[in-house]
Amino acid sequence: MRSLSIYQDFVEAEITSYNLPASPNNLYEPITYFLGLGGKRMRPVLALMSAELFGSPFEAAKDAALSVELFHNFSLIHDDIMDAAPLRRGQETVHKKWSENVGILSGDALLIEAYKTLANYPPEILAKLLPVFNKTATEVCEGQQWDVDFETMETVKIDAYIKMIAYKTAVLVGCSLKMGAIVAGASDSDANDLYDFGVNLGLAFQIQDDILDVYADQNKFGKQLGGDIIANKKTFLLLKAMETANEAQLRELKALSTTDDTVQKIDQTMAIYGALDIKAKATDKMNEYHDMAMENLAHIALPEEKKTPLRDLAEFLLGREH
Amino acid sequence: MRSLSIYQDFVEAEITSYNLPASPNNLYEPITYFLGLGGKRMRPVLALMSAELFGSPFEAAKDAALSVELFHNFSLIHDDIMDAAPLRRGQETVHKKWSENVGILSGDALLIEAYKTLANYPPEILAKLLPVFNKTATEVCEGQQWDVDFETMETVKIDAYIKMIAYKTAVLVGCSLKMGAIVAGASDSDANDLYDFGVNLGLAFQIQDDILDVYADQNKFGKQLGGDIIANKKTFLLLKAMETANEAQLRELKALSTTDDTVQKIDQTMAIYGALDIKAKATDKMNEYHDMAMENLAHIALPEEKKTPLRDLAEFLLGREH
Numbered sequence: 001m002r003s004l005s006i007y008q009d010f011v012e013a014e015i016t017s018y019n020l021p022a023s024p025n026n027l028y029e030p031i032t033y034f035l036g037l038g039g040k041r042m043r044p045v046l047a048l049m050s051a052e053l054f055g056s057p058f059e060a061a062k063d064a065a066l067s068v069e070l071f072h073n074f075s076l077i078h079d080d081i082m083d084a085a086p087l088r089r090g091q092e093t094v095h096k097k098w099s100e101n102v103g104i105l106s107g108d109a110l111l112i113e114a115y116k117t118l119a120n121y122p123p124e125i126l127a128k129l130l131p132v133f134n135k136t137a138t139e140v141c142e143g144q145q146w147d148v149d150f151e152t153m154e155t156v157k158i159d160a161y162i163k164m165i166a167y168k169t170a171v172l173v174g175c176s177l178k179m180g181a182i183v184a185g186a187s188d189s190d191a192n193d194l195y196d197f198g199v200n201l202g203l204a205f206q207i208q209d210d211i212l213d214v215y216a217d218q219n220k221f222g223k224q225l226g227g228d229i230i231a232n233k234k235t236f237l238l239l240k241a242m243e244t245a246n247e248a249q250l251r252e253l254k255a256l257s258t259t260d261d262t263v264q265k266i267d268q269t270m271a272i273y274g275a276l277d278i279k280a281k282a283t284d285k286m287n288e289y290h291d292m293a294m295e296n297l298a299h300i301a302l303p304e305e306k307k308t309p310l311r312d313l314a315e316f317l318l319g320r321e322h
Numbered sequence: 323m324r325s326l327s328i329y330q331d332f333v334e335a336e337i338t339s340y341n342l343p344a345s346p347n348n349l350y351e352p353i354t355y356f357l358g359l360g361g362k363r364m365r366p367v368l369a370l371m372s373a374e375l376f377g378s379p380f381e382a383a384k385d386a387a388l389s390v391e392l393f394h395n396f397s398l399i400h401d402d403i404m405d406a407a408p409l410r411r412g413q414e415t416v417h418k419k420w421s422e423n424v425g426i427l428s429g430d431a432l433l434i435e436a437y438k439t440l441a442n443y444p445p446e447i448l449a450k451l452l453p454v455f456n457k458t459a460t461e462v463c464e465g466q467q468w469d470v471d472f473e474t475m476e477t478v479k480i481d482a483y484i485k486m487i488a489y490k491t492a493v494l495v496g497c498s499l500k501m502g503a504i505v506a507g508a509s510d511s512d513a514n515d516l517y518d519f520g521v522n523l524g525l526a527f528q529i530q531d532d533i534l535d536v537y538a539d540q541n542k543f544g545k546q547l548g549g550d551i552i553a554n555k556k557t558f559l560l561l562k563a564m565e566t567a568n569e570a571q572l573r574e575l576k577a578l579s580t581t582d583d584t585v586q587k588i589d590q591t592m593a594i595y596g597a598l599d600i601k602a603k604a605t606d607k608m609n610e611y612h613d614m615a616m617e618n619l620a621h622i623a624l625p626e627e628k629k630t631p632l633r634d635l636a637e638f639l640l641g642r643e644h
Binding site: 082100107112113145 | 343430
């Protein structure tokens with residue numbers, strides 16, 4: 001596949017040269033700061049790759065790619081306030097470095113910038129992009145609200161959890177791909193298949209994230225293992241364990257949620273996960289979404305070799321590369 | 323003029339029947355609550371009147387009218403958080419009734435709803451509306467940031483104050499009128515004149531607001547007089563006084579800003595305003611914007627009698643009705 005870094009470098013250059021007013025400084029400096037924190041830029045890269053898949057130069061999807069990245073960063077700035085998160089990518093979050101008010105207003109301005117960037121497309125394309133973008137934007141807010149709601153619930157059904165992660169993260173992956181397809185003039189059917197590919201890929205990726213928190217190779221994993229367990233985060237693993245646990249295991253899981261001994265907490269939770277075969281169950285679920293994504297890709301009316309870059313990227317994101 | 327209440331009732335009915343999802347409840351209930359707090363609905367009314375001015379049935383501007391009202395309410399919800407305001411129209415603000423996080427996320431969802439409503443227009447109209455809406459939305463954020471910045475500044479130049487109130491409130495009045503004009507197929511020149519009319523009207527209205535806080539007839543005024551003086555709010559009156567005061571008066575104004583005796587604070591501030599003829603100076607400035615607004619209206623290539631409703635509304639808003 002064409003090296004990922006070609007798309008990433010293009011996105012990075014566009015983000016860096018993105019034209020924001022100089023004033024008011026307290027509104028725009030935080031945006032510039034936050035956009036500069038980097039990240040894999042996976043969503044905009046997918047928009048570019050999607051346009052290329054359907055025969056456009058990838059640069060044609062520049063504004064679609066930028067708008068999803070701007071939107072994504074808006075949602076992170078506001079989520080960081082709601083989660084009271086001090087750090088993002090190892091750097092101070094906006095509300096921590098400035099103030100909550102600055103975080104709120106800069107986030108608002110960034111969301112509007114996303115719409116401004118989208119408005120660069122000609123009327124007929126814009127009219128197709130905007131509903132996709134709007135629907136996704138609403139769903140991301142709904143997903144965030146469910147995530148907040150889930151925190152104070154005793155347990156959450158697996159289906160509700162899947163819907164939450166779909167809305168909170170996976171639909172924006174689908175939206176990125178679909179917008180690239182629209183820009184390149186793909187058929188509705190192909191654009192929708194690519195959207196579904198993105199959502200299923202996003203779900204597989206999110207479940208992998210839950211698995212890696214507990215079962216990653218510590219040498220390759222950037223953070224401390226078991227962070228989700230310590231934080232009582234309702235992951236696919238925990239919810240599946242609660243769903244399949246017997247009464248004694250359920251009591252133990254509840255008791256562990258209030259313990260301060262983090263080593264014991266991780267060890268005993270993992271023991272229950274082991275007894276319930278949670279790793280295999282989560283892996284099955286991840287593979288299920290991966291397989292659905294591949295099926296979505298297979299549906300698209302293009303020669304298979306054209307799809308190789310997206311298939312390779314999916315395998316790479318899901319850690320299946322050779 | 324056709325009674326204002328015809329437009330207001332139409333807007334109220336559309337707001338009441340506005341279709342929001344039922345779930346997640348914590349996201350949408352606050353929006354329904356806040357939209358139901360009422361208000362004069364002046365911005366959407368202006369969008370409707372503007373469409374009618376240019377020969378459309380006012381209902382054609384329904385979605386433009388709704389989108390400015392949704393946007394306006396989004397900005398109020400977030401501003402209330404930033405201002406730590408407990409009340410809005412005599413009722414609890416969203417962040418007070420629920421939480422700051424709910425206020426942030428509901429506001430975000432409401433801003434996106436504004437864009438969704440706008441996206442109901444056909445491509446060619448949408449492509450004309452969106453840049454106007456986006457530019458205005460950005461300016462409202464910038465105006466709010468300046469307002470926040472001004473709070474901690476010792477003094478502010480009159481020009482900077484005018485720009486702040488223009489961005490924070492007046493441009494949305496202009497945007498409402500311009501969007502109604504665009505929907506009705508007005509020429510660019512007429513749409514721009516109407517935009518300028520709205521901005522100048524908004525500025526006149528805002529300066530009137532500053533004047534009324536000090537010089538209103540207490541029997542007709544809904545709130546306590548002198549509230550801005552007590553709160554050390556940088557109004558046109560205070561800034562004009564600071565600009566024209568001699569050294570002794572300036573020292574006294576500074577001393578008054580830290581006093582706890584509110585009766586004395588209001589009396590002595592008003593004595594300085596009297597000595598400096600501040601009421602007349604503010605009234606002159608208000609009239610200046612009023613006159614410019616009327617000039618903008620005169621430029622519009624329509625028979626004068628067609629413009630009567632907007633002229634009457636302007637006189638009504640500026641308390642000049644007979």
